[in-house]
Amino acid sequence: MASVELQSIGKSFGGTPVLSGIDLAVADGEFLTLVGASGCGKSTLIRIIAGLEPQSAGSVRIGGASVDHLRPHERHVAMVFQSYALYPHMRVFANMALPLTMTRLNLFERLPLLRLLSPRRRGVMAGISQQVHAVARQLQIESLLDRRPSQLSGGQRQRVALGRAMVREPAVFLMDEPLSNLDAKLRVHMRSELAELHARLGVTFIYVTHDQVEAMTMSDRVAMMDSGTILQLGKPDDLYARPANVKVAQFIGTPAINLLPARVGAAGTVELFGADLPIRVRRPAGTTLTLGIRPQAVTPATTGTAHTGLCALDGRLRRSENLGAEHILHVDLAAPATGALTGVMAGDPEALVDDARRLALLFAPSACHVFDTEGARIDDVEAVPSAPTRMARAL
Amino acid sequence: MTAAATLAAPVPAPRRNRQRLIESLAGSGFALPAFFLLLLTNLVPLAALLYLSFTNYELGALDTRFLGLDNFHKALGDPVFRRSLYNTFAYVAMVIPGAVGLGLLIAVLLHRRKRTRSIYEVIYFLPVTSTLIAMATVWQFILHPALGPVNAALRALGFGEIAFLSEPAYVLPTLAAIGIWQLVGFNMVLFLAGLSAIPRDLYEAAEIDGCRSGIDRFLTITWPLLGPTTMFVIVTTSITAFKVFDTVAVMTRGGPMGASEVLLYAIYLEGYQYFHMGYAAALTLIFLAFVLLFSILQTFVLERRVHY
Amino acid sequence: MATAMPMQDSARPITTGSSLLRRMFTLFAVHTVLICGAVFILLPFVWMVVTSLKSPSEIFTVDFSLWPKHFNAVENYGRALTKVPLLRFALNGFIVCAGILIVQVLVAVPCAYALAKLRFPGRNALFALVLLGLCIPVQVPALPLYMALASLGLLNTYFAIMMPFFLSVFAIFLFRQFFKSYPDEIIQAARLDGMSEFEIVWRIVVPSSWPAIAAFSVFSVVAHWNDLYWPLIVINDMNLATPPLGMLFFADSETGSNYGSLTAAATVITAPLVLAFLIARRRFIEGITMTGIK
Numbered sequence: 001m002a003s004v005e006l007q008s009i010g011k012s013f014g015g016t017p018v019l020s021g022i023d024l025a026v027a028d029g030e031f032l033t034l035v036g037a038s039g040c041g042k043s044t045l046i047r048i049i050a051g052l053e054p055q056s057a058g059s060v061r062i063g064g065a066s067v068d069h070l071r072p073h074e075r076h077v078a079m080v081f082q083s084y085a086l087y088p089h090m091r092v093f094a095n096m097a098l099p100l101t102m103t104r105l106n107l108f109e110r111l112p113l114l115r116l117l118s119p120r121r122r123g124v125m126a127g128i129s130q131q132v133h134a135v136a137r138q139l140q141i142e143s144l145l146d147r148r149p150s151q152l153s154g155g156q157r158q159r160v161a162l163g164r165a166m167v168r169e170p171a172v173f174l175m176d177e178p179l180s181n182l183d184a185k186l187r188v189h190m191r192s193e194l195a196e197l198h199a200r201l202g203v204t205f206i207y208v209t210h211d212q213v214e215a216m217t218m219s220d221r222v223a224m225m226d227s228g229t230i231l232q233l234g235k236p237d238d239l240y241a242r243p244a245n246v247k248v249a250q251f252i253g254t255p256a257i258n259l260l261p262a263r264v265g266a267a268g269t270v271e272l273f274g275a276d277l278p279i280r281v282r283r284p285a286g287t288t289l290t291l292g293i294r295p296q297a298v299t300p301a302t303t304g305t306a307h308t309g310l311c312a313l314d315g316r317l318r319r320s321e322n323l324g325a326e327h328i329l330h331v332d333l334a335a336p337a338t339g340a341l342t343g344v345m346a347g348d349p350e351a352l353v354d355d356a357r358r359l360a361l362l363f364a365p366s367a368c369h370v371f372d373t374e375g376a377r378i379d380d381v382e383a384v385p386s387a388p389t390r391m392a393r394a395l
Numbered sequence: 396m397t398a399a400a401t402l403a404a405p406v407p408a409p410r411r412n413r414q415r416l417i418e419s420l421a422g423s424g425f426a427l428p429a430f431f432l433l434l435l436t437n438l439v440p441l442a443a444l445l446y447l448s449f450t451n452y453e454l455g456a457l458d459t460r461f462l463g464l465d466n467f468h469k470a471l472g473d474p475v476f477r478r479s480l481y482n483t484f485a486y487v488a489m490v491i492p493g494a495v496g497l498g499l500l501i502a503v504l505l506h507r508r509k510r511t512r513s514i515y516e517v518i519y520f521l522p523v524t525s526t527l528i529a530m531a532t533v534w535q536f537i538l539h540p541a542l543g544p545v546n547a548a549l550r551a552l553g554f555g556e557i558a559f560l561s562e563p564a565y566v567l568p569t570l571a572a573i574g575i576w577q578l579v580g581f582n583m584v585l586f587l588a589g590l591s592a593i594p595r596d597l598y599e600a601a602e603i604d605g606c607r608s609g610i611d612r613f614l615t616i617t618w619p620l621l622g623p624t625t626m627f628v629i630v631t632t633s634i635t636a637f638k639v640f641d642t643v644a645v646m647t648r649g650g651p652m653g654a655s656e657v658l659l660y661a662i663y664l665e666g667y668q669y670f671h672m673g674y675a676a677a678l679t680l681i682f683l684a685f686v687l688l689f690s691i692l693q694t695f696v697l698e699r700r701v702h703y
Numbered sequence: 704m705a706t707a708m709p710m711q712d713s714a715r716p717i718t719t720g721s722s723l724l725r726r727m728f729t730l731f732a733v734h735t736v737l738i739c740g741a742v743f744i745l746l747p748f749v750w751m752v753v754t755s756l757k758s759p760s761e762i763f764t765v766d767f768s769l770w771p772k773h774f775n776a777v778e779n780y781g782r783a784l785t786k787v788p789l790l791r792f793a794l795n796g797f798i799v800c801a802g803i804l805i806v807q808v809l810v811a812v813p814c815a816y817a818l819a820k821l822r823f824p825g826r827n828a829l830f831a832l833v834l835l836g837l838c839i840p841v842q843v844p845a846l847p848l849y850m851a852l853a854s855l856g857l858l859n860t861y862f863a864i865m866m867p868f869f870l871s872v873f874a875i876f877l878f879r880q881f882f883k884s885y886p887d888e889i890i891q892a893a894r895l896d897g898m899s900e901f902e903i904v905w906r907i908v909v910p911s912s913w914p915a916i917a918a919f920s921v922f923s924v925v926a927h928w929n930d931l932y933w934p935l936i937v938i939n940d941m942n943l944a945t946p947p948l949g950m951l952f953f954a955d956s957e958t959g960s961n962y963g964s965l966t967a968a969a970t971v972i973t974a975p976l977v978l979a980f981l982i983a984r985r986r987f988i989e990g991i992t993m994t995g996i997k
Contacts, residue, residue, distance in 0.1 A: 050603060052599050052602065071607070073602065073603055073604060073605040073606075073607070078603065079599075079600070081596050081599070083594065083596055085594070085596040085597050085599065087597060087600075087601075087615075087616065089620060089622075098605075099603075099604040099605055102604055102605030102606060102607075102611070107611070110614070111614070112614070164600075164604070168604075414894075415822070417900065418821045418822055418900075419821075419822065419824065420823075421821055421899075421901070422817040422821035422822065422823030422826065423817075423823045423824070425813030425814055425816060425817035425821070425900075425904070426813070426817045426825075426826075428810050428814070429810050429811065429813075429814035429829075430829060432810060432869055432870035433832055433836060433870055433872070436844055436848065436866070436867050436869070436870055437835075437836050437839055437872075438832070439847070440843070440844030440846070440847035440848055441839075441843070443847035443850075444843070444847055447846070454850065454853070501737065501740060504737055505737070508733075511734075513984075515737055515741065517980075517981065518741045518744055518745060519741070520980070520988065521744065521748065521977060522744060522747075523925075524925060524976045524979075524987065525748075525929075525973045525976065525977060526928070526946055526947055526950065526969075526973050526976065527931075527947070528929075528931055528946075528947040528950040528951055528972075529947075529950050529968070529969035529970075529973045530747050530748075530751070530969070530973065532950065532954050532965055532969055533750060533751040533754075533966060534747055536754065536962050536965070537746065537747060537750055542763065542962070544746075544750065576743065576744065576747075579740075579744070584988055609729075638840055638842065640842075640931065640932055641931045641932075641947070644931065644935070645950075645951060645954060659842055659932070662846075663936075666846050667935075672846065675846055676846055676847075679843055679845075679846055682842070682843065683839065683843045686838060686839075686840055687838050690837070690838040691838075
């Protein structure tokens with residue numbers, strides 16, 4: 001069990017920078033997820049931690065000590081690969097025993113025929129066998145020990161890969177998109193299994209995924225990456241409720257957040273589609289802003305209704321998706337507003353629309369996320385007490 | 396689309412039968428030339444060989460006698476034939492470790508190089524494309540006791556001259572070395588293909604698991620996963636080496652004193668120089684038996700190999 | 704504390720922490736072995752070209768030097784080209800290889816297609832025969848074929864050289880593998896469009912199997928350009944000799960004497976394929992290692 005510290009890690013392939021200025025401190029026993037779209041550098045980062053790639057700049061510390069000069073197996077890390085990387089020519093037992101045989105037996109004792117001459121080998125192998133069986137029991141794969149990887153299902157292979165990582169009793173578990181190759185149902189099941197495993201072992205987990213659901217449900221903290229930098233590091237809640245960047249807001253949360261173009265009005269209030277919202281920001285007038293509203297924060301209502309304290313946008317229901325427990329609405333906004341909004345509601349939206357399929361979308365100004373021209377979050381947003389504003393004329 | 400519609404609905408019986416008939420006819424028609432040639436160039440000759448081997452036919456002879464298995468008995472007792480068999484096997488036994496081992500070594504060394512790989516690949520593959528006869532005459536000159544650079548180098552180092560091709564004890568190893576020279580590049584390419592089929596993340600997983608040195612990596616991953624490729628290379632090398640002829644025909648003609656007379660050369664002499672057709676047919680069948688043995692071995696071993 | 708650690712990308716991805724010295728040593732050792740091997744491989748080629756440029760006096764001096772002092776190239780090559788019809792040999796090689804290849808493809812493609820996609824009586828038996836044929840080297844039917852050609856008076860003809868090779872079971876096997884993976888739906892659609900099977904083979908399937916055919920062509924040309932055994936048996940008229948046979952003739956007539964022109968001849972004979980290889984490297988290697996994909 002150990003903490004992991006990354007200090008100013010940078011990496012370039014040829015002349016192309018892939019990572020820059022990564023600072024990250026993972027506490028001992030923490031489950032940290034690196035999440036982001038393909039190409040953001042998260043896999044490269046985890047490979048640098050493992051020692052499979054040398055970094056171009058910066059240093060890696062595990063358990064407080066620098067490991068930059070150490071080779072992968074000397075760093076006491078274990079890694080689960082996306083493809084599991086099980087040795088196809090060995091049975092499951094041998095796969096799981098390999099980390100132990102590599103470290104405990106010397107070269108002579110491992111050579112194919114000569115090893116039968118070694119007296120020490122039998123004792124060592126007995127100990128190894130015990131350990132492998134113990135881990136296999138934990139993962140409920142003891143019955144599979146005699147099979148070859150090609151005879152296993154995807155989920156079973158995943159567990160074997162986990163088992164191979166666990167026998168080493170590493171200080172840090174590294175996982176590179178381990179659930180990507182599983183079907184949806186199995187993925188959901190394995191998510192909770194991994195989370196339980198983490199709780200049981202109490203070892204530091206560093207997990208890489210492009211799936212924000214995995215990131216949100218399994219982690220203690222999440223680091224969202226984009227183009228080689230960390231956009232935001234924090235608890236899942238923080239990333240959802242207070243995204244530091246437009247990109248973070250867009251990535252986290254399903255359905256994706258609604259983004260509307262806005263600007264700073266004359267009085268410092270946020271102006272959306274020509275109308276003033278009752279919120280004020282300290283920015284020069286005319287600055288472009290982006291307003292983010294989560295679909296869950298949008299309340300659909302019949303046209304014409306107004307509620308105190310809420311803003312309203314009129315629009316026409318283009319399509320609604322029925323998920324059973326809820327409906328997702330896709331609404332085209334009415335002039336002078338442009339674009340579309342996504343909303344979520346429990347009942348049937350058909351009950352709210354009029355003959356022309358118009359309806360109103362209500363939202364609280366306090367639920368809005370305001371981002372500046374560069375996409376960074378603006379925290380100092382004041383509420384301005386005023387009457388609810390009607391945003392648009394009906395079509 | 397009509398195709399989908401037609402496939403979805405059951406095809407009416409007459410239409411089906413007509414289609415089948417067309418297929419049958421087309422298939423037979425297409426295969427006919429090949430079948431005819433197969434008959435002509437493989438099957439009939441095989442039958443003829445079988446028949447000939449039981450006779451004492453000589454080209455142009457007027458009468459032939461049926462000998463039964465006498466030719467085969469004669470072959471197995473013939474010191475010349477037995478020597479040619481021994482020479483051939485000795486040659487194969489020398490070529491296999493050299494050609495396969497070197498091919499593997501070069502492939503493993505080249506596999507990770509990025510910038511120099513193409514250059515070396517081209518160099519090592521050159522002998523495979525070159526005309527062996529021509530290169531054999533050059534080798535003859537290179538190994539010349541008085542004029543060749545090899546012996547000049549040996550003299551410069553203080554050793555005496557070695558008559559590579561005229562000393563009975565040295566001639567087969569020399570021919571084997573040239574055989575290896577010709578095959579290394581071919582095997583190297585086959586091994587390179589096998590090596591690139593091994594997923595890279597296996598090596599990474601092994602590295603994390605503690606595979607420190609190149610030897611560890613080779614023993615744990617490379618060698619086991621190259622298994623099928625290795626077997627294939629060994630068998631093709633064996634068959635190719637077994638068919639050695641060109642170098643013998645150009646460089647030694649079976650000499651000195653039959654020390655380099657190999658099976659195919661013996662058959663060549665018997666059939667096309669001495670015109671003992673019956674006897675040569677028997678020898679050819681023995682040759683075929685060995686080649687078939689190798690081929691069967693190949694299919695047997697390859698099928699047994701677990702396809703991971 | 705940020706410490707900059709510049710490390711260059713190397714071919715091996717797993718190099719963190721290992722000392723630079725160790726890496727340099729491995730690199731040095733690896734290239735030493737590779738270069739030694741390369742020297743062994745290139746020796747005959749270099750020696751061949753160099754000797755072909757030397758004059759007889761240089762060749763026969765015991766004290767040798769690598770680079771010729773007197774260039775005798777013109778005489779050597781001239782002698783080689785005139786004493787024996789070297790260019791004629793190359794032409795013969797070209798004719799024979801082209802002839803063989805064309806017939807091979809024309810015969811093998813339809814047969815392979817039939818074996819892969821059509822059902823006809825005797826299909827399995829035919830395929831079994833093909834597999835059997837793969838194990839029979841040409842030196843086996845050579846004897847009866849020779850006798851047949853002799854009795855028909857067809858020795859010393861181009862036909863005699865090409866005939867045993869018209870059928871390439873290897874081509875049938877190879878193309879069948881390829882055709883098997885060709886989508887059935889396209890063929891069915893073509894049938895419904897009214898195409899005859901013959902058209903389907905040559906206008907649809909073959910164009911998309913071009914890589915396999917090209918690779919096989921390379922394999923076939925190399926094999927038959929360099930073949931000695933069969934031409935040696937059926938040809939003794941030098942005007943019909945293929946390159947290897949021609950070389951044998953030339954070596955015979957020049958025993959022990961003119962190494963200059965001998966190596967010049969060897970250079971001329973080896974050059975075409977080597978040059979073709981250097982130009983079309985990828986195709987060559989693909990073609991020749993098609994034997995690996997059984």
